[in-house]
Amino acid sequence: MKKIFLLIAIIGFISCKKDKETVESFQKETIIELNKVNWNKKEADDYLYRELLIDSVIENKELRSLGQNELLNVLGEPNRMENNHLYYTISQKKLGFWTLNQKTLVIKYSESDTITWIKIHE
Secondary structure, eight states: OHHHHHHHHHHHHHHHHHHHHHHHHHHHHOOOOOSHHHHHOEETTEESSHHHHHHHHHHOHHHHTOOHHHHHHHHOOOSEEETTEEEEEEEEEEETTEEEEEEEEEEEEOTTSOEEEEEEEO
16 A cells, blocks of 8 residues: 555656656747737736746847837836846745735836846845
């Protein structure tokens, strides 16, 4: 009986690992266009594509040259704006109403409407 339970546990572990590898492989191979619709697409409280698009935002030289209003036309309204900082939630883990962990893209603008820096806050 113990051998059967152990065998079932091993098979379950291997199949879960394979599913995770398949999802990660799909995410790496899938190219999602960076646009306002994809950036803001949500399911419940989760943004579907922001995690996959984050590198495109950070490394995009054209985005870095945009003024704040132009950037808002590309990405849409941030989750929060404060003191020339734009905060876009990338992902979050919650327990009920409490946020346990949150990953946020922060874009800081200077007084002259140019991007000073872009950072990920976790």
